[in-house]
Amino acid sequence: MSSNHSSITHHTRGSSSGRQGTQGAAARSAHYDAILRQIGSILKASSIPLIVGHTKPALALQRDSGNGHGNWNGGGGGDGNHASSSHSPQLLHTLGQADKEPVVLTLASFAVTKLAYVRLTKKFRENYMSKTGIDVRFRLTFAGSGVQARAVIDGLPADVLALALPLDVERVSRAGLIRADWRSLFPNNSVVCETTVALVVRKGNPKNITGWQDLIRPGVEVVLANPKTAGVARWIFLALWGSQVKKGDAAAETYVRQVFDNVVVQPRDAREASDVFYKQRVGDVLLTYENEVILTNEVYGDKALPYVIPTENVRIECPIAVVDKVVEGRGPRVRQASDEFIEYLFTAEAQREFGKLGFRVNPKVSRAAAEAQVGLPPSKLWNVDKVFGSWDKAQAKFFDAGQILDKIQEAVGKRRVEQRRVAVAKKE
Numbered sequence: 158m159s160s161n162h163s164s165i166t167h168h169t170r171g172s173s174s175g176r177q178g179t180q181g182a183a184a185r186s187a188h189y190d191a192i193l194r195q196i197g198s199i200l201k202a203s204s205i206p207l208i209v210g211h212t213k214p215a216l217a218l219q220r221d222s223g224n225g226h227g228n229w230n231g232g233g234g235g236d237g238n239h240a241s242s243s244h245s246p247q248l249l250h251t252l253g254q255a256d257k258e259p260v261v262l263t264l265a266s267f268a269v270t271k272l273a274y275v276r277l278t279k280k281f282r283e284n285y286m287s288k289t290g291i292d293v294r295f296r297l298t299f300a301g302s303g304v305q306a307r308a309v310i311d312g313l314p315a316d317v318l319a320l321a322l323p324l325d326v327e328r329v330s331r332a333g334l335i336r337a338d339w340r341s342l343f344p345n346n347s348v349v350c351e352t353t354v355a356l357v358v359r360k361g362n363p364k365n366i367t368g369w370q371d372l373i374r375p376g377v378e379v380v381l382a383n384p385k386t387a388g389v390a391r392w393i394f395l396a397l398w399g400s401q402v403k404k405g406d407a408a409a410e411t412y413v414r415q416v417f418d419n420v421v422v423q424p425r426d427a428r429e430a431s432d433v434f435y436k437q438r439v440g441d442v443l444l445t446y447e448n449e450v451i452l453t454n455e456v457y458g459d460k461a462l463p464y465v466i467p468t469e470n471v472r473i474e475c476p477i478a479v480v481d482k483v484v485e486g487r488g489p490r491v492r493q494a495s496d497e498f499i500e501y502l503f504t505a506e507a508q509r510e511f512g513k514l515g516f517r518v519n520p521k522v523s524r525a526a527a528e529a530q531v532g533l534p535p536s537k538l539w540n541v542d543k544v545f546g547s548w549d550k551a552q553a554k555f556f557d558a559g560q561i562l563d564k565i566q567e568a569v570g571k572r573r574v575e576q577r578r579v580a581v582a583k584k585e
Contacts, residue, residue: 218387259292260494263483265315266300267388268428269449270475273350273514274319280510281501285494301426302388307479309334316484316495319349319477321388324548326476334482343504348474350516353538354396354464355450357434357443364441368467369400372442380440381416382430383423384562389430390423393444394562395551396471399544414565418572435462446473447533451515453514473540477502 266274278295285293300308302321302350307317308334316450318335320326329335364377367416371380384390397416401409424430427445431453434443447466452459479495501507508526512518518537520527545551555561 160344163391185421206575218239218401225271240571249366257290259294260490261294261296261305262316262491262494262498263296263298263314264317264319265298265300265306265309265313266303266319267321267475268299268426269295269389269446269452270319270350272452273516276514277502277507278498280506281498284501285497291490291494301386303386304426309451315480316463316491317477317498318480319475321473321475322391322548323348323474323476324552325388326478327548329480330478332482335478336481339478340476342479343477343499345519345522346474347476347478348476348497348519349502349522350475350476350511351519352446352448352467352473352516353470353536354393354473355445356467357445357450357462358465359441360462360502362463366442367465369397372397372419373412373442374419377419377442378421378440379416379419379441380424380430380434381420382426384556387424387426389427389446389449391556392446392471392473394555395541395545396467399471399539399557400467400469402544410561414568417565417569435460446515448515466536468536470536472540474540521574 201273264274264278274297278297282293282295285291298305298313298315302325305318305320306325307312307314308329309318318326318329322562323340324348327336327337330339331335336342341570343349344419356366356368356372358364364374365371381393382390384394385534394413397413397525398409401412421440422433424433427449430443430445431449433439433452435457447464450462454464477499479492479499484492501517503522505523505525508518508528512526512530515533517533518527541548541551545554553560
């Protein structure tokens with residue numbers, strides 16, 4: 158799998174009077190009370206929220222047990238002592254419209270997908286409203302893939318989780334929040350978007366970086382996100398190793414250690430790494446997602462930077478899943494909206510949107526969208542599962558505590574300490 162060939166791209170209230178009126182009101186109250194109890198039982202059994210709309214349309218109907226009568230009230234317009242006839246038409250109408258109340262979904266994803274999901278949630282909202290009459294609103298949260306996985310495990314109530322690593326979703330699944338067969342529930346093993354590794358260089362490519370082997374040359378300063386916090390950095394680590402894997406593990410480890418010897422800064426995630434390289438102008442080469450380079454170059458316009466796509470490269474597969482434990486506690490409308498949102502993301506329309514933002518569309522997901530995508534440098538992409546057996550095996554071999562990544566980082570750290578000691582001694 159080793160190769161140094163690459164492509165470079167430049168880029169209310171009721172009342173009654175008298176005994177008869179009082180009896181009538183009491184009868185009506187008992188009548189509506191019985192109706193509401195029956196409707197409430199049906200809706201509760203169906204997990205449908207019981208909603209009323211008096212002065213506050215979104216208030217949940219509550220049983221008032223503090224007035225001695227045990228009547229129903231909406232908490233904001235009556236005196237709480239009875240349900241008058243003036244309430245009934247509005248109440249029954251609102252109950253009939255309960256299933257049209259907005260659904261709010263929380264989507265947690267990794268940093269560089271922000272623009273994609275801002276656009277795609279808007280498109281889905283329009284489509285779903287047109288089809289069902291239900292407004293689906295989104296709360297979006299973005300951070301490093303590993304950070305998001307830990308946040309969901311620790312209680313972030315995300316309904317949908319879209320991360321950079323299949324293993325990060327698997328961690329959430331093993332915590333009991335996502336069903337074990339999550340990969341089989343959507344197309345392409347639930348991989349919703351793909352990309353690969355890019356090497357971003359300075360204008361004019363002064364260090365003449367054309368592929369993997371150039372990263373270990375003396376004097377080449379590398380910017381790479383921290384593999385402990387960023388999914389992109391783990392993909393890159395495996396890409397580096399994979400570029401040498403045919404030479405054997407010893408040669409691959411030596412090569413990766415030499416690359417890390419040249420790393421000058423390790424930001425928390427891909428977006429922060431781009432800021433360090435583009436804004437702060439640190440380093441000679443930035444290793445990141447291809448789609449992140451394309452988007453960043455669009456933002457920087459005439460200050461866009463050229464980038465290299467090594468010919469043999471890793472296929473970066475970004476999965477998505479419903480967080481079942483969260484969704485199941487919120488009722489069938491949330492489940493339906495969550496499922497349909499993810500299904501929408503695999504449509505040609507959504508895949509075209511991913512493609513516009515620099516993700517590589519897999520023909521297995523949408524041949525039409527893949528064929529419409531132009532401008533990406535050719536590259537032979539390989540899969541982690543095929544080269545390393547599985548993400549679990551890759552994690553155990555490289556990223557678990559005390560394994561190869563830690564050993565490389567420790568060796569590099571010791572070497573730098575010694576280099577500083579020698580430099581100080583020379584000055585003295």
